Amino acid sequence: MTVTAPEPQFCAYTGKPLTEGVPVFAAALLGLEPPRYCVYCARRMIVQVSPDGWTARCSRHGEIDSKSHER
């Protein structure tokens, strides 16, 4: 059984709802820029930047990091 990730609902940088015509920032998709808000619930995430990337944690949806975007 495969678990599919929910579709992002909010902008990772503004926390605003993603609607048609609002592009997802390319930097977020590439993992270059740490997100500030959870894309699933718009909570502010705890962001830690390290020399080789970043880690962002949502209290509800868990942790993501810059490497998780490289899949």
Ligand SMILES: [Zn+2]
């Ligand atoms: Zn979340």
